[in-house]
Amino acid sequence: xxxxxxxxxxxxxxxxxxxxxxxxxxxxxxxxxxxxxxxxxxxxxxxxxxxxxxxxxxxxxxxxxxxxxxxxxxxxxxxxxxxxxxxxxxxxxxxxxxxxxxxxxxxxxxxxxxxxxxxxxxxxxxxxxxxxxxxxxxxxxxxxxxxxxxxxxxxxxxxxxxxxxxxxxxxxxxxxxxxxxxxxxxxxxxxxxxxxxxxxxxxxxxxxxxxxxxxxxxxxxxxxxxxxxxxxxxxxxxxxxxxxxxxxxxxxxxxxxxxxxxxxxxxxxxxxxxxxxxxxxxxxxxxxxxxxxxxxxxxxxxxxxxxxxxxxxxxxxxxxxxxxxxxxxxxxxxxxxxxxxxxxxxx
Amino acid sequence: xxxxxxxxxxxxxxxxxxxxxxxxxxxxxxxxxxxxxxxxxxxxxxxxxxxxxxxxxxxxxxxxxxxxxxxxxxxxxxxxxxxxxxxxxxxxxxxxxxxxxxxxxxxxxxxxxxxxxxxxxxxxxxxxxxxxxxxxxxxxxxxxxxxxxxxxxxxxxxxxxxxxxxxxxxxxxxxxxxxxxxxxxxxxxxxxxxxxxxxxxxxxxxxxxxxxxxxxxxxxxxxxxxxxxxxxxxxxxxxxxxxxxxxxxxxxxxxxxxxxxxxxxxxxxxxxxxxxxxxxxxxxxxxxxxxxxxxxxxxxxxxxxxxxxxxxxxxxxxxxxxxxxxxxxxxxxxxxxxxxxxxxxxx
DNA sequence: TTGTAGGCGTTATCAC
DNA sequence: GTGATAACGCCTACAA
Numbered sequence: 001x002x003x004x005x006x007x008x009x010x011x012x013x014x015x016x017x018x019x020x021x022x023x024x025x026x027x028x029x030x031x032x033x034x035x036x037x038x039x040x041x042x043x044x045x046x047x048x049x050x051x052x053x054x055x056x057x058x059x060x061x062x063x064x065x066x067x068x069x070x071x072x073x074x075x076x077x078x079x080x081x082x083x084x085x086x087x088x089x090x091x092x093x094x095x096x097x098x099x100x101x102x103x104x105x106x107x108x109x110x111x112x113x114x115x116x117x118x119x120x121x122x123x124x125x126x127x128x129x130x131x132x133x134x135x136x137x138x139x140x141x142x143x144x145x146x147x148x149x150x151x152x153x154x155x156x157x158x159x160x161x162x163x164x165x166x167x168x169x170x171x172x173x174x175x176x177x178x179x180x181x182x183x184x185x186x187x188x189x190x191x192x193x194x195x196x197x198x199x200x201x202x203x204x205x206x207x208x209x210x211x212x213x214x215x216x217x218x219x220x221x222x223x224x225x226x227x228x229x230x231x232x233x234x235x236x237x238x239x240x241x242x243x244x245x246x247x248x249x250x251x252x253x254x255x256x257x258x259x260x261x262x263x264x265x266x267x268x269x270x271x272x273x274x275x276x277x278x279x280x281x282x283x284x285x286x287x288x289x290x291x292x293x294x295x296x297x298x299x300x301x302x303x304x305x306x307x308x309x310x311x312x313x314x315x316x317x318x319x320x321x322x323x324x325x326x327x328x329x330x331x332x333x334x335x336x337x338x339x340x341x342x343x344x345x346x347x
Numbered sequence: 348x349x350x351x352x353x354x355x356x357x358x359x360x361x362x363x364x365x366x367x368x369x370x371x372x373x374x375x376x377x378x379x380x381x382x383x384x385x386x387x388x389x390x391x392x393x394x395x396x397x398x399x400x401x402x403x404x405x406x407x408x409x410x411x412x413x414x415x416x417x418x419x420x421x422x423x424x425x426x427x428x429x430x431x432x433x434x435x436x437x438x439x440x441x442x443x444x445x446x447x448x449x450x451x452x453x454x455x456x457x458x459x460x461x462x463x464x465x466x467x468x469x470x471x472x473x474x475x476x477x478x479x480x481x482x483x484x485x486x487x488x489x490x491x492x493x494x495x496x497x498x499x500x501x502x503x504x505x506x507x508x509x510x511x512x513x514x515x516x517x518x519x520x521x522x523x524x525x526x527x528x529x530x531x532x533x534x535x536x537x538x539x540x541x542x543x544x545x546x547x548x549x550x551x552x553x554x555x556x557x558x559x560x561x562x563x564x565x566x567x568x569x570x571x572x573x574x575x576x577x578x579x580x581x582x583x584x585x586x587x588x589x590x591x592x593x594x595x596x597x598x599x600x601x602x603x604x605x606x607x608x609x610x611x612x613x614x615x616x617x618x619x620x621x622x623x624x625x626x627x628x629x630x631x632x633x634x635x636x637x638x639x640x641x642x643x644x645x646x647x648x649x650x651x652x653x654x655x656x657x658x659x660x661x662x663x664x665x666x667x668x669x670x671x672x673x674x675x676x677x678x679x680x681x682x683x684x685x686x687x688x689x690x691x692x693x694x
Numbered sequence: 695t696t697g698t699a700g701g702c703g704t705t706a707t708c709a710c
Numbered sequence: 711g712t713g714a715t716a717a718c719g720c721c722t723a724c725a726a
Contacts, residue, residue, distance in 0.1 A: 100443065
């Protein structure tokens with residue numbers, strides 16, 4: 001079958017006793033070639049195990065059918081689901097997905113540079129978790145088709161798909177204050193510069209004000225979205241947090257689960273002595289005991305829509321920027337202590 | 348800055364009043380270039396916003412610095428961790444990672460074909476969960492450097508990194524039969540053709556025989572590795588499974604967690620009335636109540652080592668095939684009912 | 695319907 | 711040190 005030395009279109013042409021262009025036609029516009037010749041060429045292709053060279057092809061066509069997906073991290077189900085959705089949609093549209101993630105020291109800004117530097121990508125979908133100046137700058141000067149996930153960039157000329165975090169977080173906060181009767185709310189977020197944390201904290205402050213609840217600065221914590229860290233913090237603080245009408249708003253389900261586990265381990269009953277809610281509705285929310293009240297974020301959909309937008313722009317570079325806003329959904333379960341609220345079936 | 352029309356190396360050369368070759372030399376820093384000319388060229392590059400065309404470059408160099416990672420699925424932490432490890436290692440070695448996964452109808456075999464068809468990949472790391480004839484065939488005739496994950500392919504000429512599943516599963520089975528005193532063991536695996544399930548089932552049978560325990564055909568189930576499916580099955584069967592010395596060996600942690608949850612919901616105490624163990628030691632294992640006894644599979648490491656092997660082969664195509672076997676590790680927690688066994692600290 | 699020839703943007707091999 | 715020039719493998723007018 002496949003010889004070990006690279007076989008080119010010229011080899012096929014010779015073997016089929018036709019010209020190079022005819023082989024090319026067979027490869028691309030099959031209809032424009034005589035039936036008999038086509039069969040002969042196809043036979044030669046098979047015999048030689050010929051595979052068109054994608055570099056040469058790309059050099060002419062100026063496209064690789066590859067798009068990049070740049071994520072701030074790869075840890076946990078949140079990103080995993082985005083990848084899953086993006087991958088499925090990319091395949092659907094005939095693209096391959098090139099994955100990359102900020103890691104350790106080097107931030108997204110450096111990666112953005114690298115991605116457009118000597119790259120074969122037709123475009124990039126990028127999720128930024130912090131909007132530093134350098135990142136804004138990198139986005140603004142980006143040379144490839146671009147789609148921004150999750151972050152709101154003011155006056156951005158790029159396509160973007162965002163979650164209406166504010167709305168979801170407000171709904172959650174109203175639920176716990178109105179339905180579950182929380183009066184003291186501990187906020188446990190990610191890093192202070194994280195865009196998601198910022199949006200959720202804003203909602204926290206807004207509803208606190210709405211309900212005339214005092215803002216206690218010491219009740220706002222900034223961690224890193226990880227289970228373990230939240231567990232450790234809660235293990236230390238949970239007794240001081242506990243009390244009637246007290247609850248924790250964790251900025252994601254992982255941290256919420258860690259807090260529930262730490263509370264339970266410390267003998268603090270959830271939700272009776274300390275209620276807890278999370279965010280994202282990853283699978284861990286249902287597996288926690290009690291199951292977490294949370295806000296469902298359509299992660300896979302977000303990935304899929306971003307890829308879709310990106311591919312549309314690649315196909316039609318001049319179209320006006322589109323912004324897709326995905327609505328999150330309040331998922332009321334038992335960890336918040338609201339009486340008998342079951343908005344949907346639970347596993 | 349960057350003009351909108353593609354600027355080539357020729358433009359840079361003209362602007363810097365040098366030849367194309369000199370620009371190329373500046374770019375690749377191989378040979379010495381006069382300091383003054385170098386500066387002039389670099390200035391021109393900046394002024395024009397020149398980025399070398401990766402296709403043309405690849406056409407000459409015959410490499411893209413991209414490697415593929417082909418997974419059977421993208422669902423859940425298992426694959427997510429493999430991706431994470433692979434991505435980190437790829438970056439480390441200067442490669443980009445192109446992700447792909449079998450989805451719905453089209454199996455890995457079709458994907459393998461597609462990947463080498465018109466692709467710019469320097470090599471592919473592939474994880475196969477079923478060793479059908481078509482897949483074996485696709486692997487055997489693969490034209491690119493290849494590294495196989497997880498599956499044992501007899502007499503394979505390829506590099507591979509595998510987990511010694513058998514050994515891990517045997518250790519687990521011995522633990523539950525000897526330390527925890529199980530005498531009836533329900534096995535809940537993935538699909539019958541799944542390579543992991545096969546290995547774990549073999550260990551199950553082996554230790555059953557070792558311990559002179561009867562094999563009850565009705566006690567072997569084949570599901571799909573999902574939490575929900577396992578929950579549903581257990582919800583229905585858990586009362587008939589319960590009993591002193593009875594336990595469930597689930598082939599992954601997700602299913603084990605589902606079974607624990609279903610048992611708890613049905614009022615069957617874990618591990619007193621029904622013990623449960625899982626496999627993989629994903630994070631869910633620690634979060635389950637009681638925490639799961641399981642076998643730790645170094646998923647991220649598996650991904651990283653596969654990429655490493657692959658890149659070594661790309662660099663040195665003629666080297667003899669390497670096979671890396673990673674050892675799993677028994678993690679004894681509380682769900683198995685063994686008395687006071689704590690091999691390691693728990694979160 | 696098929697062939698010829700030019701070009702895509704690099705790198706590599708020579709000369710100078 | 712630097713500059714022509716020939717590959718690399720493919721696509722696509724244009725000609726036949």
